[in-house]
Amino acid sequence: MVGMTQPGLPAGRTAPAPREPGDSRFDGDPTAASIFLTVLTRGPIPRNEIAQHLSLSPATVSKAVRPMLAAGYLVESLTGTVDSRPGRPVVPLRVAAEREFVLGVKLAGDHIVGVAVDLLANVRATREARLDSHAVDDVIEALAELAARLRADVGGQVSRVGIGVGGHVDTATGLVRYAPFLEWRDVRLAERLAARIGLPVVVENDVNSLTVAEQWFGAGIGVPSLAVVTIGAGVGCGLVVDGSLVHGAHGLAGELGHVPIQLDGPECRCGNSGCVETLAADGAILDRVRAATNDSELTLAAAVELARDGHHDAIAAFTIAGEALGRALAIVANLLNPHRIVLSGEGLAASDLFESVAREAFRRHAFGQAVECELVTRPLPDHTWARGAAAVAIQHLFLGPITGVPMR
Numbered sequence: 001m002v003g004m005t006q007p008g009l010p011a012g013r014t015a016p017a018p019r020e021p022g023d024s025r026f027d028g029d030p031t032a033a034s035i036f037l038t039v040l041t042r043g044p045i046p047r048n049e050i051a052q053h054l055s056l057s058p059a060t061v062s063k064a065v066r067p068m069l070a071a072g073y074l075v076e077s078l079t080g081t082v083d084s085r086p087g088r089p090v091v092p093l094r095v096a097a098e099r100e101f102v103l104g105v106k107l108a109g110d111h112i113v114g115v116a117v118d119l120l121a122n123v124r125a126t127r128e129a130r131l132d133s134h135a136v137d138d139v140i141e142a143l144a145e146l147a148a149r150l151r152a153d154v155g156g157q158v159s160r161v162g163i164g165v166g167g168h169v170d171t172a173t174g175l176v177r178y179a180p181f182l183e184w185r186d187v188r189l190a191e192r193l194a195a196r197i198g199l200p201v202v203v204e205n206d207v208n209s210l211t212v213a214e215q216w217f218g219a220g221i222g223v224p225s226l227a228v229v230t231i232g233a234g235v236g237c238g239l240v241v242d243g244s245l246v247h248g249a250h251g252l253a254g255e256l257g258h259v260p261i262q263l264d265g266p267e268c269r270c271g272n273s274g275c276v277e278t279l280a281a282d283g284a285i286l287d288r289v290r291a292a293t294n295d296s297e298l299t300l301a302a303a304v305e306l307a308r309d310g311h312h313d314a315i316a317a318f319t320i321a322g323e324a325l326g327r328a329l330a331i332v333a334n335l336l337n338p339h340r341i342v343l344s345g346e347g348l349a350a351s352d353l354f355e356s357v358a359r360e361a362f363r364r365h366a367f368g369q370a371v372e373c374e375l376v377t378r379p380l381p382d383h384t385w386a387r388g389a390a391a392v393a394i395q396h397l398f399l400g401p402i403t404g405v406p407m408r
C-alpha cells in the first residue's frame with residue numbers, strides 16, 4: 001500500500017517513501033489495487049477467496065493485505081467468521097468504511113448538491129445551495145462553503161472531493177472545457193478549487209460519474225463491460241470496457257445524444273440534425289406535444305399527464321422517443337457488446353410511456369447475441385448525481401488519475 005499514512009505501522013518497520021498528500025493509495029501497485037477493489041466490491045471476503053478470484057497465491061494476498069490492515073483501510077470482519085474446513089476458521093476481510101470520507105458535488109446551472117460518503121459510498125450527509133452567479137470565483141466560493149459544511153457534518157477525515165459537471169471535461173487535468181449550463185469554457189476547476197479548500201479535487205463529466213458509481217457500487221459490480229445511458233434534458237452515456245471507464249481521445253466518448261439516427265431529422269442544438277436527442281430528450285418530446293396541442297406554454301409534466309390520459313398525439317411523442325431510445329441502446333450494444341446497459345436519468349419518471357417501445361426497438365435492432373445484453377432500469381434516488389461524483393473521488397483516492405484497474 002504505497003504512500004498511505006500508516007498509523008498502525010509497528011515501530012522499526014520500513015515505511016514506504018513519503019509522497020504528496022494528494023497521492024492515491026495504490027498508484028503504481030496494481031496487485032494491491034485489485035485486492036483492495038475485490039474486498040471493496042465483494043467483501044466481506046476471506047483471503048483465500050480473494051486469491052482464488054484474482055488467481056494469486058494465498059501468500060501474495062496475505063502479504064498485500066497486511067499494510068492495508070495496519071493502516072486501517074481493511075478490518076477483519078468478526079461477525080462474518082465462517083469455517084471452510086473443520087478446525088480452520090476463516091476470517092473475512094471488509095473495507096473499514098469510516099476510515100475516511102470523500103465529498104461529491106453535482107454542479108448544475110442554478111444550484112449545487114453535495115454529499116459526504118464513506119469509503120463504501122454510503123451517503124452520510126447531504127447539502128444543497130443555490131447558485132446565483134456563474135462567475136467562476138463565485139461558484140468556487142459556493143463549492144468551498146458547501147464542502148466546509150459537509151466536512152463539519154461528517155466529522156472524520158475527508159481526503160478528496162469529486163465534482164460532477166454536465167459537459168466536456170478533461171478529467172486528467174481537471175479542466176472543464178465546456179459546460180453549457182454554466183456557460184463555462186476552459187475553466188481549471190480542479191486546480192482552483194483544490195487551492196481554495198486544501199484538498200485534492202477530481203472533476204468528471206456527470207454521466208461518467210454516475211457510471212463509476214454503478215461500476216463500483218451498483219449494477220456494474222462483477223461486470224467487466226457496462227454502459228450507463230441517461231435520459232432527461234439530454235441523452236448521455238458512460239462506458240466501462242474491460243473494467244476501465246472510457247474517455248476517448250478528447251474526453252468525448254459516449255456522446256450518444258448526438259449520434260445521428262434519422263436522415264433529415266429535426267435540427268439539434270449541436271448544429272446537426274437527426275441526433276438521438278432531437279427525438280428522445282425531454283425537449284424533443286415537449287416540442288412535439290406543444291405543436292400537436294397548439295399550446296406553447298405546456299409543461300413536460302402536463303405532456304406526461306396528457307399521454308397518460310390517452311391523448312393520441314402526446315402518446316405518439318413518447319412512442320417516437322421510445323423508438324429512438326431503443327435504437328440508441330442497440331447502437332451501444334452493437335458497437336461495444338456490453339454485458340449490461342443501465343438506463344437511468346430523470347426521464348425515467350415517465351418510463352411507463354416509452355419503456356416497452358424502447359425495449360422492443362432494442363430487440364429489433366440489436367445484432368445477433370448483442371440482444372442478450374441485459375437492460376436494467378435504475379430510477380435516480382435523491383442525490384444520485386452527487387454520489388456519483390463522490391464515487392469518482394473514491395476511485396481517484398485508491399487508483400489515482402488513471403481510468404481504472406480492470407475489475408474482475
Ligand SMILES: [Zn+2]
Nearest residue numbers: 258268270275
Ligand atoms: Zn446533436
